[in-house]
Amino acid sequence: MSRADDSPWWRGAVIYQVYPRSFADGDGDGIGDIAGIRSRLDHLCTLGVDAIWFSPWYPSPMADAGYDVSDYRDIDPVFGTLAEVEALIAEAHERGIRTIVDVVPNHCSDAHPWFQAALAGGPGAPERDLFWFRPGRGPGGDQRPTDWIGEFGGETWTRTTNPDGTPGDWYLHLFAPQQPDFNWDHPRVRAEFEDILRFWFDRGADGIRIDSAGLLVKDGTLPEVRPDQPHPFHDLDGVHDVYRAWRRIADSYPGDRALIGEVWLPDRQRFANYLRPDELHAAFNFDFLGCAWDAAALRESIDGTLSAHAPVGAPATWVLSNHDVTRHVTRYGREDTTFSFAKKREGIFSDLELGTTRARAAALLSLALPGAAYVYQGEELGLPEVEDIPPELRTDPMWPRSGYVDPGRDGCRVPLPWSGDEPPFGFSPDGAASAPWLPQPAHWKDRTVRAQTGDPHSMLELYRAAIAIRRAEPALGDGELTWLPAPDGVLAFSRGGGFHCLVNLSGAPVPLPAGGEPLLASRPLDDDLLPPDTAVWLRVAEPAGTAPV
């Protein structure tokens, strides 16, 4: 939440990600739904979040858990109805919580009517221009048009069969074959998504999370990927015209509607280009998410983030987990605490007690940094990655697409535990007809919302206390940061108003600065010592005459 009166909400909000399939199941089919979310809004109120980002809930064959959309203006029956979503948006607003819907513009489902028409229409059908249909290379067109490797790994072209049964053109899919890429050079594609934005803004959505935001525009000459040449589909300049048009639409609505980009881009300057004042309001800071649990690395990531955002005037965002990445309780308990899609995802030892301790400290760090903070569902419960999902229950296309090397993302998508001593842990109503769509570990009986509520040492009560202080503290959210002198391995900064945050990553206890009054610590302080892997928020008397930040 922003502190200055005129600072819009998206500059400093705490935003909670709901992955609808795994949040709460209202009808007992073992799959989360809108009714389940509506029944749990009080949890989000009590947590104190400012906004909720909903992962896709649209009609979909669910080849990629709903990121393969067949109708952008409706709700898949497994989740509920459009009327229920409109009621959910209204009920969230009644509680002072804004809503962000997830739009997937890079591709749709192969069940989408446009793609079906392109297939049925055969070569020359006008709908084929809405996608990337190309003849194959070589004799008979039997070779893919390019050798591009997909985002999940694997090939990026699938050959079609012509209506007369002969081998046809190929179509592009940067993800799974069930996710044909739109041709963003086509004016009809641009017009369609501008209308989709209006559809959701008209229904009260306060924001749009833009999936795969850096991939929309491709080099139509289809060059191969070369290290010394511009990438043919990552971060092409043409994408910015799209977001300038979208920003004009967002700005035409009252209530500070926000555009939030999923931009996986290591080049910070190129990343900041998406955040210019006439483009997106914010983007996920994956640089920070993937950073090692190391003081120097985190300091560099924070400084790099803030210096890249300053010239464009956009707020930074701080995110530790989401529905695509290994949960950070598990990451931070490993020898290698970094995250990247290229790294082995499972079967690496993790000291979960250490990971949990560090995750508690990371929560106070990310909630104290300047900008907006994201909380992925289950993060507030200290959930670890589930690494023993039976192969036959795994659903993520990333697994087969990677040649069964990457086990996929199901491990961070296991249905939440709410109450009780055994699965479904209140995820589904009593007497539910079906078990949760992914198995919940038995030890989650100690991690349910109910088990943690009222326990002053629980992750849940830490998040509740931290977000409550953050809401009340004028210096937190949007604003400035000033680094303070600190011993090696310790991050120490002021946010103004006498608010200091210290994080000890040194591996040994360090003395707390004199004169600070602890507001909140990620674990008990040892008299005047800050234990290793611990963060503390302090109130420090401001020297006389210090102007508030």
Ligand code: TEU
């Ligand atoms: O993820 C996008 C994504 O994973 C790619 O952008 C890739 O990670 C990146 O380019 C790394 O190089 C989004 C959704 O979050 C994910 O759940 C979907 O599976 C994917 O898009 C396809 O819609």
